[in-house]
Amino acid sequence: MDVLDLRAFGPAAVLAEVADSAAARSLAAYARAARVDAEEVVPGARTVLFDGVRDVDGLARRLADWTPDGGPERGPLVEVPVVYDGADLHDVAARWGTDVDGVVARHGEIEFVSAFCGFAPGFAYLAGLPEEHAVPRLDTPRGRVPAGSVGLAGSWCGVYPTASPGGWRLLGRTELTLWDPARYDPALLAPGTRVRFVPV
Amino acid sequence: MSGLLAVESAGALTTVQDRGRAGLAHLGVPRAGPLDRPAATLANRLVGNDPAAALLEVTWGGLALTSDTGVWIAVTGAPTPVEVAGAGRGSGRAEWLPAGGRLRLGTPVTGVRSYVAVAGGIDVEPVLGSRSTDTLAWVGPPRVQDGALLPVGAPHAPPAPLDTPRPPRPGALRVVPGPRADWFADGALDRLCAASYVVGEESNRVGLRLDGDPPERVRAEELPSEGMVLGAVQVPPGGQPVVLLADHPPTGGYPVLAVVHQDDLWQCAQLRPGDPVGFARLRGA
Known part of the structure; x- marks a missing residue:
């Protein structure tokens, strides 16, 4: 191509x-x-x-003048404090062949980057999870996932900006406000933003 | 501000709409805006408003409101019985709603959505640069509820009661090939245009859902999420096409076989569940 x-x-x-x-x-x-x-x-x-x-x-x-930029990501870095108590934490640990501490450590090591937003205003698809850590979506989505929930689907990581139905596997939650229409930058994790998760 | 509208009944769904919220699709924000743009533009013009002024989009009629100061109003879109201060009035022209008098919309005779413009525009607080309410994620002013008080802006031009509205000429929705036409069998677009579809019950401001022959796909894999445009004809795995309308999600994961010409999108605002729909190739496309 x-x-x-x-x-x-x-x-x-x-x-x-x-x-x-x-x-x-x-x-x-x-x-x-x-x-x-x-x-x-x-x-x-x-x-x-x-x-x-x-x-x-x-x-x-x-x-036509664009050439793919192979260099490091240059977007702003946002640190997202996470309480790792998600309903699917043990399930993800089993899939990764580790325990809960192992999931927290691996998830925290990755520098994610917001690839694009979709699904809901301010819902960023965060790239960076190695393919071998990809996890399938839930077979039956939950009727309500609270705002701030941190989850995985495929090799994407995401944080629910608002409460909504959802099928991502949940690792934990953050208190950060991901989406605020009154803010100058309403989406905290606009495309290009680098993201690190910090356990609290 | 020059007065308030007091909403007694909002009907099935009434929202405030202006031209929509541009430039935020990359943050996952739908554009919103009136589904029947020519009708909304006409209503604003009749009361002397700028085309960007905010007005009311009324779904299936049933709106009743009063003005505390008296205001010029105009009703357009779906042909609907209009009552102003107790007297039957026509739509598609400017009418004076006196102070304390009631505007009441009946049930549309045909079509679905009516537009009520008031001189000066609906002056609710904008959200992210627009007064449009998006019904997918509910970005924007809240939907209009029974008992709502809506501020009205200051009129800056006299009403323009004489106008030549577009003649309503419903017909096949004219399409051009979509960016993923190659995900479908050869001739799929021609078959889409030859087939007849029926508007589904689930149709709303997000999309016009169609029942009928499923276009045949030749690529079965999942499409990685990509940006979507107004009028895109998406084909989900079930095969029932969806025409994306004003509140569509900015990205989607289903291939787009065709794109409806924007001049024909107003029809999607007025088609009722059960109505037949056809497509036609735009000449030269």
């Missing part, structure tokens, strides 16, 4: 497909810094959507 595969998404949007989530973050950051002509720049798992584009050809020319 070319570095950048551009697909029309209706007359006013372009979907750029890239190799992986890191490339998607890099392209989204590049496009924002270059102030490309798009109302929305929306990274996905391995795409970036440009919506509200007036000049599709012009956008394609601007994006």
Whole structure:
């Protein structure tokens, strides 16, 4: 595949497909810094959507200058204090072949990065969990997961910004406010933000 | 502020809508905004408002409210019996609602959503730069409840009672191929356009859900989450297409076979469960 595969998404949007989530973050950051002509720049798992584009050809020319940035993540770092008492902590420990302390230690070692938001306002899909630590979603989602719950699904980690139904396996909870529409930056973990979990 | 609207009855669902909340899709915030944009634009124009002014989107009628000061109002969208201060009035034109008089909307004769604009606009506090209420995550002002008091802004232009509204011309929803058309069998888009679908009960501001022939997929794997646009025709594993509307989640994990032209999206606001829906390829697409 070319570095950048551009697909029309209706007359006013372009979907750029890239190799992986890191490339998607890099392209989204590049496009924002270059102030490309798009109302929305929306990274996905391995795409970036440009919506509200007036000049599709012009956008394609601007994006042609992008090269995937293989360097370290440069977003701001947020430390998330976690009480590890989640309902699925023992289950995850068994899947990882360790005990609860082992889960806490491994989860705390990883520097995650917010790849994209979806599911709910401020719900960040955090990349960084090694593939061998991926865990399946619950077969039956819970009817209500409290705000601040920290969970895993596949190789993603996430923190529920608001109470909602959810099928992620829960490790613990944080008191941080992930989503606050009255804040200048309403989402604490906007795409590109680096995240470390700190046991309390 | 120039007065208050006192809502006696909000009906099944009434929300405040302006042009929506742009630029926050990457944080997971739906754009929102009126589902029938031409109807909302017309209502604002009739009362002398800026097209960006906030108005009420009323689902299935049933709204009743009074004004404490008297205000110009206009009702557009789904054809609905309109009563102003006890007298039957037409929709699609500016009407004076006197102080203490009641505006009452009956049940739409056809369609689903009506728009009530007041001169000066609904002046509730904006949230993240918009007065639109998103019904997916409930970002924005709260939905309008019975007993709500809604502030009205200061009018800055006289009403424009003479207008030429768009002629309502429902028809097939015109589409262009979507970014994942290659996840479907050859000719899937042509078959989508040849088939007839029926609007599902679960349709809402998030999406128009359709029952009918499932488009045939050739790629069975899960699509990694990617950004979605207004009008995208998503096909979930069950095969029943969904046309994404104003409150759609900004990202989704189902492939998009087609995208409905924005000029035809107003129809999705007015189609009722059980109504037939067809698609047609946009000429040249």
